[in-house]
Amino acid sequence: MTRTKTATVTNAALHARRQAIVARGVASLFPIFPARAKNAELWDVEGRRYLDFSGGIGVLNVGHAHPAVEAAITQQLSKYVHPAFQVMAYEPYIELAERLAALAPGDGPNKVAFFSTGAEAVENAVKIARAHTGRHAIITFAGGFHGRTLLTLAMTGKVVPYKTAFGPMPAGVFHVPYPMAYRGITIQQSLDALEMVFRADVGPTDVAAIVLEPVVGEGGFYAAPPEFLKALRALCDRHGILLVADEVQSGFGRTGRMFAMEHAGVVPDLMTMAKSLADGLPLSGVVGKAAVMDAPDPGGLGGTYGGNPVACAAALAVLDVIEAEGLLERAESQGQAFERHFQAVQAEPGMACLGEVRRLGAMAALEFVKDRATREPDKELTHKIRSICLERGLIALSCGVFGNVIRILAPLTTPEGQYHEGLDILATSIRTAVTS
Ligand SMILES: Cc1ncc(COP(=O)(O)O)c(C=O)c1O
Helix, strand or coil, X not given: CCCCCCCCCCHHHHHHHHHHHCCCCCCCCCCCCEEEEXXXXXXXXXXXXXXXXXXXXXXXXXXXXXXXXXXXXXXXXXXXXXXXXXXXXXXXXXXXXXXXXXXXXCCCCEEEEEECCHHHHHHHHHHHHHHHHCCCEEEEEECXXXXXXXXXXXXXXXXXXXXXXXXXXXXXXXXXXXXXXXXXXXXXXXXXXXXXXXXXXXXXXXXXXXXECCEECCCCCEECCHHHHHHHHHHHHHHCCEEEEECCCCCCCCCCCXXXXXXXXXXXXXXXXXXXXXXXXXXEEEEEEHHHHCCCCCCCCCCCCCCCHHHHHHHHHHHHHHHHCCHHHHHHHHHHHHHHHHHHHHCCCXXXXXXXXXXXXXXXXXXXXXXXXXXXXXXXXXXXXXXXXXXXXXXXXXXXXXXXXXXXXXXXXXXXXXXXXXXXXXXXXXXXXXXX
16 A cells, blocks of 8 residues: 555644544643654644743753754664664664763762663663562652553552553562652651561562652652652662662753762662653663672673664764753753742742742752642643643643643753743743633
C-alpha cells in the first residue's frame, strides 16, 4: 500500500486518526501536533507558534534541535549507526562514559553503563545494587517516579494512573514518605518512617539500596533538604546500603548544578541519568563507584540499543553546549526570574490559590490550593490554568501527587525575552483562571 499525503493537515484531523489507532493507555496531554521546533519555540501543523516550557518533559535543557547537537548527530550518522556495543565497542560510548565519570560527584574512580530509557537505567541500578550487596530489598519514596516498567512501577510512589490494573507489583519494594515541607512532611517523619520499615517490613541487612530523586519530578518538584540527604548517606553507610540518586529529571544543569545531588554535597553510590542527556535521543545511563558498577558479571548488563553511537554523539555535544553557553548559571538566573515574577503574583489580591512558589535552579513550580491556610490541593484550577496557557501559546505541564502543581522545564537556552514572555502568559492565565 502506498502512503498518500493528506492535502491539509489539521490538528483535529490528526487527533481523530490518533484516537482511532493509538492504544488508550498511551496518553497525550494536548491535542496539537508539531510541524517543527527550534530551541524553546514550537509550531504546530496549523502554523500556530508556542513556547515549549515542557521541554519534552525535561529532555530539552539545550532546547529543540540545538545546532551543535544536530551537527554531531549528522556527523555520526554519516559514519555508523549501530555496530551494537555487545558486538563491538565504539569510541563515542567510551568518550561519553569518560566524561560522565569525571563529571559525577565524588572523587571516583567511577564507571558507566548506558541504556535507552530512564526506567531501564533505574532497573539496571537496582540490578547492580543487588549484585554488589547480595541483598534484595529496595526502599523508595511515596510521590517518587521511576518509570513504567514493572520493577520501576513498583518503585514509583503514585498509584493513579500508573499502577492501576497492573498489579501485583514485584516484591521487595518499600515506600517511605518523602520530606515535603509544604505538605507537612518533615525530615524527621521521613526518617522515622524509614526506621519503621526496618522494624515492620524488612531488616536493613536485607536492603540493597535506597533510591530517591534529589528533587521529586513527577511528584511535584519538592527538593530533598540537604540535611535529609546527609542523614540518608550516614544511614546507608551504617547499614551497608547503597544510596542511588535518580537524576533522570534533575540532571544536566536543570537545578543550576550538573547534578542536583551536588547542592547537598552528598555523593551517591550510583546515579541514574537520561532525559536531557541526549537532547531528545533515547539514551540513559548509570554512573557510579567502580567497585559497585563492576559487580555484575560480563553480559549481565546491556541491551541491543543501549548507548547507541548517534545518541552518544548527541550527548557529547550536549555536554559541550552546557559548558560553552554557561547553562548552569543560566539555570540559576532563570530560576531567580521565575521566583521574583511569581512571588509578586502571589502578593496580588485574590491570589490565595497560589500556595507556594518553589524552585531549585530552574526546576521551578507553582503549587495551587483552594485556600492558603488549609493548603487543600486545587487540581481543577491547575488544569484550567494549563489549558488557558495552551490557548495563549504556552506549553506547560502539571505534576504533583495531587495534580495541583505547574512545573516549568523550559530549555535553559531559552532567550531571556522568550522566558519572560512565557512567565507573563502563565501569570495572566492564572489571573484569568481565578476570575473566570
Ligand atoms: C526521575 C525519573 N526517573 C525515571 C523516569 C523514567 O524515565 P523513562 O520515561 O525514560 O523511562 C522518569 C521519567 O519521567 C523520571 O522523571
